Amino acid sequence: MHALDILGDPVRRRILEVLAAGELPAGAIVDTIAAEFGISQPAVSQHLRVLRDSGFTTVRADGRRRIYAVDPAPLREADEWFDTFRGFWTQRLDALGTELTRGRRDV
Amino acid sequence: MHALDILGDPVRRRILEVLAAGELPAGAIVDTIAAEFGISQPAVSQHLRVLRDSGFTTVRADGRRRIYAVDPAPLREADEWFDTFRGFWTQRLDALGTELTRGRRDV
DNA sequence: TGATCATATAAGCCAGTGGTGATACGTTCT
DNA sequence: AGAACGTATCACCACTGGCTTATATGATCA
Numbered sequence: 263m264h265a266l267d268i269l270g271d272p273v274r275r276r277i278l279e280v281l282a283a284g285e286l287p288a289g290a291i292v293d294t295i296a297a298e299f300g301i302s303q304p305a306v307s308q309h310l311r312v313l314r315d316s317g318f319t320t321v322r323a324d325g326r327r328r329i330y331a332v333d334p335a336p337l338r339e340a341d342e343w344f345d346t347f348r349g350f351w352t353q354r355l356d357a358l359g360t361e362l363t364r365g366r367r368d369v
Numbered sequence: 370m371h372a373l374d375i376l377g378d379p380v381r382r383r384i385l386e387v388l389a390a391g392e393l394p395a396g397a398i399v400d401t402i403a404a405e406f407g408i409s410q411p412a413v414s415q416h417l418r419v420l421r422d423s424g425f426t427t428v429r430a431d432g433r434r435r436i437y438a439v440d441p442a443p444l445r446e447a448d449e450w451f452d453t454f455r456g457f458w459t460q461r462l463d464a465l466g467t468e469l470t471r472g473r474r475d476v
Numbered sequence: 477t478g479a480t481c482a483t484a485t486a487a488g489c490c491a492g493t494g495g496t497g498a499t500a501c502g503t504t505c506t
Numbered sequence: 507a508g509a510a511c512g513t514a515t516c517a518c519c520a521c522t523g524g525c526t527t528a529t530a531t532g533a534t535c536a
Contacts, residue, residue: 270377271524275450282453288483305525307484326482326533334457341455343382344448346389350441378494395513412495414514433503433512 265340268316273299273309278318278332285331287324372447375423380406380416385425385439392438394431 269275273295280286280294292306310330313319317336322329376382380402387393387401399413417437420426424443429436 264379264382266373266376266382267379268377269373269450270375272371272374273524275371275373279453289481292483301524302526303482304484304486304527308524311484323533328483332454332457334454337451337454338458341448341451344444344451346386347439347441347444348448350439351445380494396511399513408494409496410512411497411514411516415494418514430503435513 263316264343265316265318265336266343268312268318268336269340271309273301273306274313274318277306277309277313278337281319281330281332285329287327287329289327291330370423371450372423372425372443373450375419375425375443376447378416380408380413381420381425384413384416384420385444388426388437388439392436394434394436396434398437 269278276298277291277295280291288307288310291310292303295301295306295309296303310319313330314321317333319330320333321331376385383405384398384402387398395414395417398417399410402408402413402416403410417426420437421428424440426437427440428438
């Protein structure tokens with residue numbers, strides 16, 4: 263399953279956005295996501311499972327809490343899919359275009 | 370509908386990859402995609418419709434042919450979603466948060 | 477130990493999506 | 507004009523995926 267297949271869901275994308283700011287216990291994620299999307303705790307938990315299983319997050323136990331964090335590897339893989347197309351919107355003419363554009367757009 | 374929702378389909382991603390090399394008539398796209406995925410002409414045509422409707426491609430008529438080409442705008446928009454996460458995999462001396470997160474996980 | 481908390485799983489329902497074959501539409505050729 | 511071509515649309519069907527409620531699991535607290 264391609265990483266972009268996993269990201270083709272607004273709830274999962276939002277979970278990752280929330281986690282981008284830092285690790286969080288499942289409960290905190292549920293509070294945010296369930297409120298924003300109007301879905302239940304199990305629904306969020308099932309999305310967390312998909313993200314776990316596909317490697318987008320890591321989890322560690324802390325008592326009865328499960329602390330989730332972003333694992334960037336699959337995100338990077340998904341982002342690399344766009345490499346083929348960056349030439350369409352990159353004005354750089356030098357060979358380093360791709361490298362420079364990625365992650366250095368603020369330079 | 371978010372651009373990444375459209376890209377959450379392997380057939381549509383492949384169509385865009387094929388078009389990345391240059392514009393093509395629908396028939397040529399059908400030949401490639403139908404063969405690769407074992408699907409019919411209408412199936413491919415319906416994916417082309419989705420890509421058209423969501424702005425990923427432009428079309429122009431050429432006699433009885435329809436010439437498709439990549440429109441980069443939605444692709445760029447989709448790619449921008451990853452901006453939030455690029456700090457995770459780009460080495461920057463000032464990205465302290467990222468470094469700390471990585472260190473914690475690796476240790 | 478029993479109650480409570482935090483989270484995950486189970487089972488089932490339902491809507492949406494992507495597939496199919498048939499067909500319509502517009503263009504070109506003879 | 508009619509036939510053939512290239513492509514899109516239609517109507518329908520099956521499957522998947524995300525949701526729900528109910529419940530299980532494991533950890534902590536009194």
